[in-house]
Amino acid sequence: MTRWGKNYYMNTQNIIGYALIPPTGKSFRAMSPASDTELAGDFHVATTTDADAAMQLADKAFAVYRHTDAKTKAAFLRSIAEGITALGDELLNRCAAESGLPIPRLTGERGRTTGQLNMYANLLEEGSWVDAVIDTAIPDRTPLPRVDIRKMLVPVGPAVVFGASNFPMAFSVAGGDTVSALAAGCPVVVKAHPAHPGASALVAEVIMQAAQKHGLPDGVFSHLFDDGYAVGEALVKHPKTKIVTFTGSLKGGMALVKMARERDEPIPVFAEMGSTNPVILLPQALENRAEELAKTYSESVTMSAGQFCTNPGLLLAVKSEGLDRFKTALGAGIANVASATMLTAGICSNYQKLSKERLGNEAVNIVGKADKLNTENQNQALAVVSEISAADFLADDKFKEEVFGPYSMLIVADDMAQLEEVVGYLHGQLTATIMAEREELALYKPIIDKLSNLAGRVILNGPPTGVEVGNAMQHGGPFPATSDSRFTSVGTGAIKRFVRPVAWQNWDNDLLPDALKDENPLGIWRLFNNEWSRK
Numbered sequence: 001m002t003r004w005g006k007n008y009y010m011n012t013q014n015i016i017g018y019a020l021i022p023p024t025g026k027s028f029r030a031m032s033p034a035s036d037t038e039l040a041g042d043f044h045v046a047t048t049t050d051a052d053a054a055m056q057l058a059d060k061a062f063a064v065y066r067h068t069d070a071k072t073k074a075a076f077l078r079s080i081a082e083g084i085t086a087l088g089d090e091l092l093n094r095c096a097a098e099s100g101l102p103i104p105r106l107t108g109e110r111g112r113t114t115g116q117l118n119m120y121a122n123l124l125e126e127g128s129w130v131d132a133v134i135d136t137a138i139p140d141r142t143p144l145p146r147v148d149i150r151k152m153l154v155p156v157g158p159a160v161v162f163g164a165s166n167f168p169m170a171f172s173v174a175g176g177d178t179v180s181a182l183a184a185g186c187p188v189v190v191k192a193h194p195a196h197p198g199a200s201a202l203v204a205e206v207i208m209q210a211a212q213k214h215g216l217p218d219g220v221f222s223h224l225f226d227d228g229y230a231v232g233e234a235l236v237k238h239p240k241t242k243i244v245t246f247t248g249s250l251k252g253g254m255a256l257v258k259m260a261r262e263r264d265e266p267i268p269v270f271a272e273m274g275s276t277n278p279v280i281l282l283p284q285a286l287e288n289r290a291e292e293l294a295k296t297y298s299e300s301v302t303m304s305a306g307q308f309c310t311n312p313g314l315l316l317a318v319k320s321e322g323l324d325r326f327k328t329a330l331g332a333g334i335a336n337v338a339s340a341t342m343l344t345a346g347i348c349s350n351y352q353k354l355s356k357e358r359l360g361n362e363a364v365n366i367v368g369k370a371d372k373l374n375t376e377n378q379n380q381a382l383a384v385v386s387e388i389s390a391a392d393f394l395a396d397d398k399f400k401e402e403v404f405g406p407y408s409m410l411i412v413a414d415d416m417a418q419l420e421e422v423v424g425y426l427h428g429q430l431t432a433t434i435m436a437e438r439e440e441l442a443l444y445k446p447i448i449d450k451l452s453n454l455a456g457r458v459i460l461n462g463p464p465t466g467v468e469v470g471n472a473m474q475h476g477g478p479f480p481a482t483s484d485s486r487f488t489s490v491g492t493g494a495i496k497r498f499v500r501p502v503a504w505q506n507w508d509n510d511l512l513p514d515a516l517k518d519e520n521p522l523g524i525w526r527l528f529n530n531e532w533s534r535k
Contacts, residue, residue, distance in 0.1 A: 014046045014225055015204055016054045017218040018060070023048065028227045030197050033100040033348070034341045034377040041493035043197040044222040051189075051234040057219030058158035058187040059240040064217040066155050066185045070522070073183060074121035076214045080174055083206035084110065091202050098196035100341030102380065105304060106169070113169040116176055116469050123492050126234065129153070131501070132515040134528045148506055150516040153499035155185030157242030162256075163193035163200060164247035165343050166307045171205040172196070173223065176469075176490055177245040177270075182220075184498035186243070189222045191232050195344050197225055236260055236269070243498060246271040247309070247489070250480050257483050262482045270497050271483040272476065274402040275430035276313035277464045280424070280451070282436040282444060285461075286322030291329045293435055296370075297408070298333030300463035302383045305340035306406030307347070310431050310464040313402055315385075315410045318419055327410070330385060331368030338372040339380040342405065348379035349406035355384055358403065360381075363392035367410055381405050385530030387497040389419045394425055420447050428478025429455040431464040454478055456485060478494045 012027075013020040025046040030039040084091065085473045095106045123129055130152045136350050137148040159181040164171035171177070173190050181188045192200035204223035211220050224231055236244055236259045244260060246253050246269065253271030281293065317323045342348035358364055370383040383406035390413035393399050399409065413419035432455035434441075434448060441448065441460075452458050456477030467475055473491035476482040482489075488495050504512055514521050523534055 012041050012043050012201065014044060014050055015221075015223040015224055016050060017057045017220075018208065021050055021053075023281055026227075028194065028197075028225075030098050030195070031345070032097050033344055033379045036345065036378040039097055039198065041198050041201075043201070043225045045227050046231045047236040048230055050224060052106075052232050052238065054189045054219075054222035054224060055158060055235065055238040055240040058189055058222065059219075061187045061217040061219035062155070062157050065187055065220050068185065068216065070127060072125040072214055072216075073185070074124040076210055076216060077117045077121040077124070077179060077183065079210035079213055080179075080207055081114040081121075083210055084114055084117075084169075084174060084203060087202055087206065090098075090366050091169075091199060094198045094202060095196065098199055099168050099343050100377075101168075101304065101343075109167060109170050112469060113174060115180050116170070117174065117494065119469065120179050120348045120495070121469055123495070124183055127515065127522050128526075129492065129495055130515050130524070130528040132524065134516060134526060136372070136529055137506075150507070150512060151501055151503040152513060152515050153496075154502050156320050156500050157186060158240055159186045159188050159194075159243045159245065159498060160241050161188055161190045162232065162244070162246040162248070163190060163196075163348065165193055166309070167247075168193075168196040168199045171247050173200045174207060177247075178207075180246075180494040181243075181498045184495050186498045187220045189224065189235060189241075191235060192223060192225050194225070196229055196472070210404070217371065231255075233259060233277055237263060239263075239265065242267055244269040245497070250274050253483060268497070269483055270487060270489065271429075272309060272489055273480050273482065274404070275309060275428075275477065275481045276309050276400065276402050276426075277429055277431045278313045278314040278316055278426055278451075279433040279464070280419070280423070280437065280447060281315060281317040281323070281326065281438045282434065283318055283320055283322065284315060284437040284440045285435045286320060286326055288322075288437060290322045290325035294326050294329030294333055296463055298330055299338065300465045301329030301385060301408045302334070302340075302370075302406045303465050305381045306383070307343055307404065308465050310467060311404075311406075311408075312433065312464055313408050314426075315408055316413070316419055316422055317410065318413045318416055323412070327367050327387070330410075334370055334383050334385050336372075337370045337383045337406075339370060339374045339382045340406070341374075341377050342379045342381050343378055345379050347404065348381060351381055351403065351407070354401075354403045355405065355407050358386060358407070358409070359384065363396075364388050370406075383407070384408060387412060390414065390422050392424060399427075400427060416444065416447075416466070420450065423447055423450045423454075428453055428481045430475065430477045430481045431455055431457045431459060433459040433464050435461055456481065456488070
């Protein structure tokens with residue numbers, strides 16, 4: 001048999017550690033959203049027994065993997081990146097077939113995926129992420145002596161990762177959740193997203209082979225298919241599971257949070273669940289560059305059919321001549337955008353339903369609507385920007401809800417006081433943006449303060465779409481954007497979700513973890529007796 005070119009049999013099976021699990025008899029096929037036709041490959045559905053086996057094996061692997069040195073883990077991550085790159089067009093073409101996303105977008109996403117793997121490899125080798133703190137003993141301190149106490153971050157245990165629909169590589173099998181968990185020292189069990197099983201399987205094989213290459217324990221990585229909810233529920237409720245990550249809907253995320261809280265041992269679920277990403281268009285900015293802003297946001301709203309978690313779903317402004325020019329230019333820009341294939345038939349159907357409901361409300365008007373429908377492909381989404389008064393927006397909670405797709409709503413306030421009232425009415429967000437001239441910022445500080453209270457990332461004069469994968473990125477925000485606003489799912493800070501602090505008191509130097517020893521054999525930055533040092 002051949003897998004679109006190689007070992008087809010392997011890539012349709014569930015992987016538990018280094019073993020391929022025999023087919024259960026129940027299988028499914030991926031669907032092409034562009035053609036509504038089945039794609040090659042019968043993907044076998046895992047059972048709850050398989051889920052139990054994966055978690056038991058992950059728990060055994062944790063006893064070894066938690067102590068694996070940084071150099072080995074870094075080499076492991078780099079091998080995964082190399083393996084993904086080596087898949088070449090095979091992976092890109094399968095992702096395109098399963099997601100409807102264009103090859104240029106997927107090429108960039110592949111670069112992001114391999115880039116974050118290499119970024120974490122560098123982080124591991126640098127080492128300061130463990131937050132080592134050393135307070136040596138002061139036996140003659142009065143009135144009480146100080147004992148020797150040393151603290152650092154350690155991995156929490158096996159992690160369950162749910163693949164996301166809108167990023168078949170960067171938030172999937174080898175995405176940010178998986179790589180940050182593996183970097184922390186946590187074995188990972190991935191529940192593949194059913195919309196792109198072929199792409200998931202290709203990457204899962206790469207990870208399994210990289211783990212074997214570097215002699216990592218059996219069970220450090222497993223990969224399961226499911227065409228429903230049974231396997232995911234079994235994984236979240238399993239007593240060996242210590243942490244769960246999820247990117248998707250509010251309903252799905254909260255269902256997992258509820259399961260995790262009701263366990264005998266409650267565990268954290270880091271869920272990213274949606275955001276409308278409000279954009280404040282201040283008066284002087286609109287007066288000076290209405291047409292420029294309209295171009296920026298017609299592109300941002302419609303990018304990848306609006307299927308980004310940072311899509312600007314709400315635009316807020318005060319009535320003005322500049323706003324009128326902005327609306328005219330924005331409407332023209334939206335009208336020129338061709339329709340695009342959405343990720344799945346279900347996502348497209350939900351977009352059509354929600355956008356139709358919004359436009360059917362008598363308080364809502366259309367600013368711009370695309371009419372260039374691609375009749376050659378299925379599941380096409382036409383972009384829409386609607387308009388509503390601030391008073392009507394404040395009167396109905398439904399307008400606060402996200403419409404996932406190329407849809408945005410312009411909220412028009414009578415004055416700045418009413419605009420500030422709208423900002424105060426919004427719930428938690430991943431991002432909040434201010435488009436302003438510099439001299440305006442001091443005038444509207446209360447609005448800026450409110451935005452920083454409700455969002456994880458506050459942007460000045462730029463669209464929210466596009467998330468830099470780096471050390472300073474915060475991709476997370478107050479509920480309901482995420483289930484825990486203290487953490488990020490993008491950038492090196494994402495590793496902090498998978499660790500906990502442990503203090504060692506009165507231990508002999510040779511018995512301590514390397515990061516806490518007096519001589520600092522790793523050469524990492526440490527807080528040594530209240531001073532940062534690499535000695």
